[in-house]
Amino acid sequence: MTTIQVNQDRSGKPVELFYEDVGSGAPVVLIHGWPVSQQMWENQILALAGKGFRVISYDRRGFGESSKPWDGYDYDTLADDLKGLLVGLDLTGVTLVGFSMGGGEIARYMSRHGGERVSKVAFISAVTPFMLKTDNNPDGVDKSVFDGMVEGITKDRPDFLESFAKGFFGVSALHHAVSSAVLDWNQSLALRASLKATLDCVRSFSETDFRDDLKKIDVPTLIVHGKSDKTVPFETSGERTAKLLPSATFKAYDGAPHGLYITHKDQLNHDLLAFLGA
Secondary structure, X not given: OOEEEEEEOOOOOEEEEEEEEEOOOOEEEEEOOOOOOHHXXXXXXXXXXXXXXXXXXXXXXXXXXOOOOOOOOXXXXXHHHHHHXXXXXXXXXXXXXXXXXXXXXXXXXXXXXXXXXXEEXXXXXXXXXXXXXXXXXXXXXXXXXXXXXXXXXXXXXXXXXXXXXXXXXXXOOOOOOOOHHHHHHHXXXXXXXXXXXXXXXXXXXXHOOOHHHHOOOXXXXXXXXXXXXXXXXXXXXXXXXXXXXXXXXXXXXXXXXXXXXXXXXXXXXXXXXXXXXX
């Protein structure tokens, strides 16, 4: 198993991230979403590495095969973990690709670390710019939604995640967007995370305001979001991120749910490769 030490927890114990590093060429770093792991990217890894890119995908702390410390699930720390990976692997000219919660890591990294080592960024179904409904963010999602997620995870995490995945991929009684095998696979990835990380990250991705972070982005940017995303609503996130980054390339996918990296994998792979100049 390939890991790299990127940080320490508050007790001084090392935090190690599991990562996969395949292909050769310009580096692309893939940052996974909640509540799964870097394995979600398998279709994108195949496509990008097959077209001459070096593809690095890693498990966020608390998820997959990475260290599972008790704390450090705030975005400042997660952005520092990302910096540790880039520095530790001595990556330069990097394209960062973040899905859902991973888009927040990109925004905070670009602000907190000045975009060091990064040449392009891509936000895929991302939680930016700010999900939570507040007085100065009236179009956000009501806090009760996230409170309900925390309650459901605490009560019965496997059952909650099984139900959550259906909306994640746009599955309904009449619309089988993905197979039952994909749902089972997704569940297996999600259950590898620690309960503490799963809970803490709900608060992090819902309550972190990235509006000022986005203003610091000055590299070529791709935004991809599904118009039928019920997990991270298009109007709340993708559309508003595009307005804050007017020079970005914005791809809105008709009929696509949150988990478009599976349901619309060919379209996403095509758009990522075009953005990378392949």
